[in-house]
Amino acid sequence: MHSGANRELSGGFPFSGEIVGESAMTASNEAEQRFERIRAQLKARLGSEVYSSWFGRMKLVELSKGVARMSVPTAFLRSWINGHYLDVITELWKQEEAGILKVEVVVRSATRHTAPDLEAAPLRKVAKQAQTTLSSGTTLGASKQERAPLTRTTEPDFRQNVLGSPLDPRYTFASFVEGPSNRVAFAAARAVAESASSAVRFNPLFLHATVGLGKTHLLQAIAAESLRHNPKSRVVYLTAEYFMWRFATAIRDNNALTLKEQLRDIDLLIIDDMQFLQGKSIQHEFCHLINMLLDSAKQVVVAADRPPSELESLEPRVRSRLNGGVALEMAAPDYTMRLAMLKQRLASAKHDDASLDIADEILEHVARTVTGSGRELEGAFNQLLFRQSFEPQITIDRIDEILGHIYRTGEPKRVRIEDIQRIVARHYNVSKTELLSNRRTRTIVKPRQVAMYLSKVLTPRSLPEIGRRFGGRDHTTVLHAVRKIEDLSGADNTLAQELELLRRLINDQA
Numbered sequence: 274m275h276s277g278a279n280r281e282l283s284g285g286f287p288f289s290g291e292i293v294g295e296s297a298m299t300a301s302n303e304a305e306q307r308f309e310r311i312r313a314q315l316k317a318r319l320g321s322e323v324y325s326s327w328f329g330r331m332k333l334v335e336l337s338k339g340v341a342r343m344s345v346p347t348a349f350l351r352s353w354i355n356g357h358y359l360d361v362i363t364e365l366w367k368q369e370e371a372g373i374l375k376v377e378v379v380v381r382s383a384t385r386h387t388a389p390d391l392e393a394a395p396l397r398k399v400a401k402q403a404q405t406t407l408s409s410g411t412t413l414g415a416s417k418q419e420r421a422p423l424t425r426t427t428e429p430d431f432r433q434n435v436l437g438s439p440l441d442p443r444y445t446f447a448s449f450v451e452g453p454s455n456r457v458a459f460a461a462a463r464a465v466a467e468s469a470s471s472a473v474r475f476n477p478l479f480l481h482a483t484v485g486l487g488k489t490h491l492l493q494a495i496a497a498e499s500l501r502h503n504p505k506s507r508v509v510y511l512t513a514e515y516f517m518w519r520f521a522t523a524i525r526d527n528n529a530l531t532l533k534e535q536l537r538d539i540d541l542l543i544i545d546d547m548q549f550l551q552g553k554s555i556q557h558e559f560c561h562l563i564n565m566l567l568d569s570a571k572q573v574v575v576a577a578d579r580p581p582s583e584l585e586s587l588e589p590r591v592r593s594r595l596n597g598g599v600a601l602e603m604a605a606p607d608y609t610m611r612l613a614m615l616k617q618r619l620a621s622a623k624h625d626d627a628s629l630d631i632a633d634e635i636l637e638h639v640a641r642t643v644t645g646s647g648r649e650l651e652g653a654f655n656q657l658l659f660r661q662s663f664e665p666q667i668t669i670d671r672i673d674e675i676l677g678h679i680y681r682t683g684e685p686k687r688v689r690i691e692d693i694q695r696i697v698a699r700h701y702n703v704s705k706t707e708l709l710s711n712r713r714t715r716t717i718v719k720p721r722q723v724a725m726y727l728s729k730v731l732t733p734r735s736l737p738e739i740g741r742r743f744g745g746r747d748h749t750t751v752l753h754a755v756r757k758i759e760d761l762s763g764a765d766n767t768l769a770q771e772l773e774l775l776r777r778l779i780n781d782q783a
């Protein structure tokens with residue numbers, strides 16, 4: 274994190290804090306008082322039930338240069354408020370402060386921290402799913418702030434409009450360790466990021482690798498670097514799952530046309546986790562979009578866990594379009610790269626806390642023994658840092674003991690959907706058959722939605738796959754369940770505690 278200087282608001286309210294997240298910013302008392310009055314008026318106009326459903330967790334981030342910026346915890350809340358209440362909020366702000374030109378609602382992405390713990394890996398995936406960036410730094414969802422710190426080279430951008438979110442500023446070319454296993458992919462990524470849109474050479478550029486080998490890091494570095502080279506270019510980074518969700522909600526809210534127009538108007542489209550793109554109509558939209566971009570010589574970059582020819586769930590025409598460019602594989606890092614990654618993480622951690630240190634021989638030992646992906650190394654490093662804080666004289670034997678499960682399995686523990694279903698069913702005293710059935714009684718709907726939610730946050734499974742595992746439901750049903758539980762748990766402490774308890778039971782089981 275970096276400290277931001279005190280600033281003077283246009284309305285004359287002093288405002289100080291950091292530019293990392295709304296939690297880091299403290300709006301002045303006067304601004305807060307105005308916001309409080311707006312909240313009270315919203316409650317009076319809409320009734321306390323509607324108010325608490327949509328605005329209960331809204332906070333003031335900033336009042337600056339004619340812009341009132343508020344934050345909410347989920348992308349869903351943001352899109353709902355924007356779609357239904359932006360006019361009324363704008364009107365109320367204007368009554369409070371005539372100089373307000375614009376009202377923005379952003380997602381509190383930077384405040385989602387999880388403990389540095391290996392089991393957190395699947396959670397990162399969920400956060401990643403909800404990311405989109407436009408050149409103007411616009412948000413649709415949460416960002417991957419849970420990741421361990423790498424060097425920040427840019428400040429997060431909080432400007433918002435209809436699409437997109439700030440990229441994770443730690444994912445840059447500078448923080449990406451290059452070596453024999455990713456050199457070609459790295460060079461292609463740089464070439465794409467540095468070339469003007471008129472000089473498109475590898476199109477589409479398709480990067481593939483198994484989990485945790487740096488695809489997302491490289492994709493986000495492409496986006497960040499392209500924007501650095503050409504700040505006016507329109508860059509969109511999003512995951513396939515998020516693309517699906519955007520279309521599903523746009524269709525539901527009758528604004529698919531607007532979304533299509535926004536997507537048509539971009540210079541660089543970057544799609545992550547392509548293997549999760551499901552559904553005929555969504556694939557049709559996607560195919561249409563990339564055809565249009567490729568035909569107008571706009572760059573498309575795609576990443577997946579396998580080459581295009583093996584993406585069986587994709588329609589043949591989407592596959593063939595992806596096959597028409599350059600496909601490059603990234604493999605696991607060698608010892609030198611692993612050591613460089615660990616050293617880089619340590620340097621970044623020291624940047625935040627100069628008292629931290631880990632002996633070279635320990636880093637070398639970990640680089641020799643944790644031979645899998647960047648994500649495993651990240652997990653091992655976080656464990657090391659955590660242990661060092663209360664075992665400063667830590668020995669190599671002790672490290673082997675702590676990291677043994679990574680060495681043994683080569684992968685963090687995986688939670689299974691069956692275990693989630695079993696544990697949730699037992700907790701709520703329903704049978705697994707009922708959980709998977711079509712019964713819609715409240716006593717069954719809630720456990721079913723909780724189980725779907727936990728499946729999404731505790732496993733790397735896609736929404737369509739979770740839908741299949743819950744009695745052949747559609748992915749939009751799963752998405753609805755995830756959003757519902759996410760929103761309810763923010764307002765309902767008992768539910769939040771239940772979820773925490775279930776998480777523990779499930780993790781103990783894994």
Ligand SMILES: Nc1ncnc2c1ncn2[C@@H]1O[C@H](COP(=O)(O)OP(=O)(O)OP(=O)(O)O)[C@@H](O)[C@H]1O
Nearest residue numbers: 448449450483484485486487488489490647648651
């Ligand atoms: N070559 C590398 N240099 C620096 N960091 C790396 C490298 N490869 C992986 N990492 C780090 O490992 C972690 C996992 O990488 P990332 O999320 O980019 O993997 P991924 O290939 O997208 O995985 P998944 O398929 O699960 O989405 C990140 O913290 C990333 O910064």
